[in-house]
Amino acid sequence: MRFPSIAILAIASLGLSPAPAAETRQPNVIVLLADDQGWGDLGSNGNADARTPNLDSLARGGTTFDRFYVCPVCAPTRAEFLTGRYHPRSGVTGVDSGRERMSTDEKTIADVFKGAGYATGIFGKWHNGGQWPYHPNARGFDEFYGFTSGHWGYYFDAPLEHNGRSVRGRGYIADDLTNRALAFIAENKSRPFFCYIPFNTPHSPFDVPDAWWERWKEASVEKRAGDGANENLAITRVVHAMNENLDWNVGRVLRQLDEMKLSDDTIVVYFSDNGPNSARWNGGMKGRKSSTDEGGVRSPLFIRWPDRIRAGHTVAEIAGAIDLLPTLARLADVSLPNANPLDGRDLSPLLLGTARDWPDRMIFSHWAGRVSVRTPRHRLDDRGALFDLVTDPGQRHDISAHHSEETTRLRAAVATWRKEMFGSADASPPGANAAKDRAAGIVTVDARAIPVGYVQFPRTVLPAGEGMPHGGIRRSNRFPNCTYFLNWTNVHDAMTWEIDVHTAGDYTVEIEYACAPADVGSTIELTFKGATLPGKIPSAWNPPLLDREDRVPRQESLVKEFRPLALGTIRLEKGAGTLTLRARRVAGAQVAEIYTIALLLSPQRRP
Numbered sequence: 001m002r003f004p005s006i007a008i009l010a011i012a013s014l015g016l017s018p019a020p021a022a023e024t025r026q027p028n029v030i031v032l033l034a035d036d037q038g039w040g041d042l043g044s045n046g047n048a049d050a051r052t053p054n055l056d057s058l059a060r061g062g063t064t065f066d067r068f069y070v071c072p073v074c075a076p077t078r079a080e081f082l083t084g085r086y087h088p089r090s091g092v093t094g095v096d097s098g099r100e101r102m103s104t105d106e107k108t109i110a111d112v113f114k115g116a117g118y119a120t121g122i123f124g125k126w127h128n129g130g131q132w133p134y135h136p137n138a139r140g141f142d143e144f145y146g147f148t149s150g151h152w153g154y155y156f157d158a159p160l161e162h163n164g165r166s167v168r169g170r171g172y173i174a175d176d177l178t179n180r181a182l183a184f185i186a187e188n189k190s191r192p193f194f195c196y197i198p199f200n201t202p203h204s205p206f207d208v209p210d211a212w213w214e215r216w217k218e219a220s221v222e223k224r225a226g227d228g229a230n231e232n233l234a235i236t237r238v239v240h241a242m243n244e245n246l247d248w249n250v251g252r253v254l255r256q257l258d259e260m261k262l263s264d265d266t267i268v269v270y271f272s273d274n275g276p277n278s279a280r281w282n283g284g285m286k287g288r289k290s291s292t293d294e295g296g297v298r299s300p301l302f303i304r305w306p307d308r309i310r311a312g313h314t315v316a317e318i319a320g321a322i323d324l325l326p327t328l329a330r331l332a333d334v335s336l337p338n339a340n341p342l343d344g345r346d347l348s349p350l351l352l353g354t355a356r357d358w359p360d361r362m363i364f365s366h367w368a369g370r371v372s373v374r375t376p377r378h379r380l381d382d383r384g385a386l387f388d389l390v391t392d393p394g395q396r397h398d399i400s401a402h403h404s405e406e407t408t409r410l411r412a413a414v415a416t417w418r419k420e421m422f423g424s425a426d427a428s429p430p431g432a433n434a435a436k437d438r439a440a441g442i443v444t445v446d447a448r449a450i451p452v453g454y455v456q457f458p459r460t461v462l463p464a465g466e467g468m469p470h471g472g473i474r475r476s477n478r479f480p481n482c483t484y485f486l487n488w489t490n491v492h493d494a495m496t497w498e499i500d501v502h503t504a505g506d507y508t509v510e511i512e513y514a515c516a517p518a519d520v521g522s523t524i525e526l527t528f529k530g531a532t533l534p535g536k537i538p539s540a541w542n543p544p545l546l547d548r549e550d551r552v553p554r555q556e557s558l559v560k561e562f563r564p565l566a567l568g569t570i571r572l573e574k575g576a577g578t579l580t581l582r583a584r585r586v587a588g589a590q591v592a593e594i595y596t597i598a599l600l601l602s603p604q605r606r607p
Contacts, residue, residue: 038276054251062304084325098446110140477557519588
């Protein structure tokens, strides 16, 4: 396949040479994404404590982008990588409670490569919507193994999902995800494949197998967070251990490519989704995860394609996650979608050494209503202060008063960007106050209803994190991902989900619950648009909380093994409405703890 002629003309207008024509076999593509790994966590970026030999070798064997920018948090970065567009365009406004869903009119990088005949697979953390048509199997991925929420409370033998079916993982989650990715690569070695491995480490909770922890739990840490930051050395040590395990898994992927003689035919990409998730060494930059400052949005980026991309080369020009879709499409010689204009730029001339004149640009960073903008030299922060990142990487000296022309230009650019993304230069985007609300104990969810009842994907899971508690019911933690509902003590309490039924029909209902022996026997009912399904908690299931593996006490919810309970069948009419679960009689101190509700469309309604 070839780019349409308009794209070639656009490249020529920038003074760039077109990429060489593709050979008979198009290259495989493997994209590895770390979760909450900071720029300063790698040996190749100057951290002498880090044990990342495989990532360091990947940097040496390919091209490193020195100034590569992602979003301050997870889901927005994933959306920008997947679409080549700034995350507000795709409807991704948060990281939980449904705000992470990526609009269905977006075309993803998986759609692009699948349309070109590639086998497509994702193995890990999706974080851009859990139900069809937001689900990865609806977004261009043939194969999905992992979880769809923002983070996972289970890191050992985790309950996961395989193409919509609940499965049990084996071993440490990063190892398990890699095992599945390696199997996918082996199965598709004779055809081009696109393999996306979004790890969920070193994101908290801070769990790692004993073999890795033993090497780090007493280790000295020389590279420390600066400027009097309140660094927790226990967290720093476990993050190093998790990063070393991550590096080992990246090495497993690279070794399999060598063993299968696929290395020369495979583009390998590695980056992270935001700045570090704790105070630790990050090259002296200001900011970490959730910050729009340099340290919160600068990520490593390594791209290797032997004999095609320059080895050991460093690109100084700024680039971002929005650039990966057009760049990989160009390198693989596949056509880009025509539906939505891209914000990203094709970086292949910088990789192939064909760029003669690279135009300056701006890259915008946004989170929770705050916007900063990066140029090749400066960053205008989210307060409107200007910093020279060449001489002042720590953003200590505001130079806006001495560079009024540049400050005015960049402030105007931010206002224009805000207006384009949110409709007004002063608009507060959806979800902007979610973090403050969560801290204050205020529960909010995405205004978009959860889609239910697609025949292509008949089972829809409604997690507690996307529902609303009422009365005395509360979530097990203020961070909604991987939480469950508890304190269900009386008949006036309820839990609700706003759903939109795509196909009218009979639905089998299953809840995942826990219940103490003294509380068995409560009767409950599920209602939707006048339809009612009564049920009963028939037996006890009172498992302990799973916390034995945490190396540092977690902030997120502790988890437990919930039991499925077949509640029965309910008729759901087409359209939007409120699905409500409440008690009719409380037999003990509380009814039950609820993790999920699953709705399975009857086979008679499927083609």
